[in-house]
Amino acid sequence: EPEVTQTPSHQVTQMGQEVILRCVPISNHLYFYWYRQILGQKVEFLVSFYNNEISEKSEIFDDQFSVERPDGSNFTLKIRSTKLEDSAMYFCASSGGKGGSPLHFGNGTRLTVT
Amino acid sequence: AQRVTQPEKLLSVFKGAPVELKCNYSYSGSPELFWYVQYSRQRLQLLLRHISRESIKGFTADLNKGETSFHLKKPFAQEEDSAMYYCALRVDTGFQKLVFGTGTRLLVSP
Numbered sequence: 335e336p337e338v339t340q341t342p343s344h345q346v347t348q349m350g351q352e353v354i355l356r357c358v359p360i361s362n363h364l365y366f367y368w369y370r371q372i373l374g375q376k377v378e379f380l381v382s383f384y385n386n387e388i389s390e391k392s393e394i395f396d397d398q399f400s401v402e403r404p405d406g407s408n409f410t411l412k413i414r415s416t417k418l419e420d421s422a423m424y425f426c427a428s429s430g431g432k433g434g435s436p437l438h439f440g441n442g443t444r445l446t447v448t
Numbered sequence: 449a450q451r452v453t454q455p456e457k458l459l460s461v462f463k464g465a466p467v468e469l470k471c472n473y474s475y476s477g478s479p480e481l482f483w484y485v486q487y488s489r490q491r492l493q494l495l496l497r498h499i500s501r502e503s504i505k506g507f508t509a510d511l512n513k514g515e516t517s518f519h520l521k522k523p524f525a526q527e528e529d530s531a532m533y534y535c536a537l538r539v540d541t542g543f544q545k546l547v548f549g550t551g552t553r554l555l556v557s558p
Contacts, residue, residue, distance in 0.1 A: 338491075367544060376452075377492070377534065377548040389543055425492065429544050436482075437544050439492040 336360045340426050340440035347416055348448055355411045355443045357426030366409045367427040367437065368401065370394070377425065383409065416447045450475045452537050454549035461525050462557050469520040469552045471509075471535030480538040481511055481518040482546070487531045495520075495533070505529070525556045 339358045347353050359366050368380040381391040383401055400412045409428075413420055423442045429435040451474040461467055473479055483495040496504045498511040498518060509520045518535060532553050536546040 365543060369546075376550045377536075377546075379545050379547070382543045382545060384543070390545055427544070435544070436494045436497070437546070439484075441491045 338426055338428055338438050338440035340424075340443050342443060343441065344444045344446070346446045346448065349418055350415050353413050353416055353445060355413075355424050355426075355445065357409045357411070357440055358407050359409055359426065359428030360430075360438055361407070363428035363430050363438070365389075365429045365431070365435070366401075366403070367429075368411050369425040369427060369439075370422040371425065371442075372419075372422040380411075380424075413445075416445075418447050421445055421447045450537060450539055450547045452535050452547050452549035454533075454535055454552050456552045457550070458553045458555065460555045460557065463527055464524050467520075467522045467525045467529070467554065467556075469533050469535075469554065471518045471520065471549060473516050473518065473535075473537050475516075475537055475539070477539070479511065479513070479516075481509070482536045482538065483507070483509055483518075483520050484534040484536055484548075485531050486534070486551075492534070525554075527556050527558055530554055530556045 341356045366383040371377045379392050381395045382389045398414045402410050425442045426440040427437040429437050453472045481498045484492045485495045486492050507522045532551050534551045535549040539545045
């Protein structure tokens with residue numbers, strides 16, 4: 335069964351540094367998402383992406399965040415200048431259709447900002 | 449505001465016992481509810497969704513709009529059911545913007 339893959343599984347970075355989290359969605363999917371989970375808290379929506387543009391974003395997704403689909407397979411989340419509070423598990427997800435299609439999640443990238 | 453509440457952080461039962469994982473939601477629109485499961489060291493997986501009205505791995509969940517609940521039930525728990533369970537609400541934006549609860553860890557002991 336096809337899966338969403340995320341790399342790296344764990345990223346450690348210093349405060350103020352830029353990080354790029356990478357995701358390869360399922361190949362025929364058209365809708366892409368990033369969610370995050372701070373340790374001990376709930377999974378939170380960050381952004382949805384469709385047709386090469388952001389379709390919706392949450393309050394968390396401020397100017398420090400950006401997403402990109404640089405080629406036909408990758409979907410990236412960039413944090414320009416990391417803060418301690420960005421430490422979290424970041425999940426990429428994709429779906430084949432709009433609201434009715436289930437989300438397929440990746441295994442997540444654990445980001446630790448020191 | 450949209451909110452999903454899972455009151456129990458941990459639910460511990462013995463194998464063969466009935467299980468009920470509670471989920472309540474707050475949403476002014478037409479709700480679409482899901483249960484996701486995360487087994488140890490694995491990804492979040494969709495377990496079931498209320499519009500399907502299906503039973504997966506023996507689990508069922510009924511949407512009760514009067515009580516704004518979507519509790520997950522299984523009559524006889526198995527050890528392999530041990531996992532983290534998340535209730536989620538799809539906000540009607542047309543995309544899969546999900547609002548998650550904080551999750552309940554189910555531990556089934558032999």
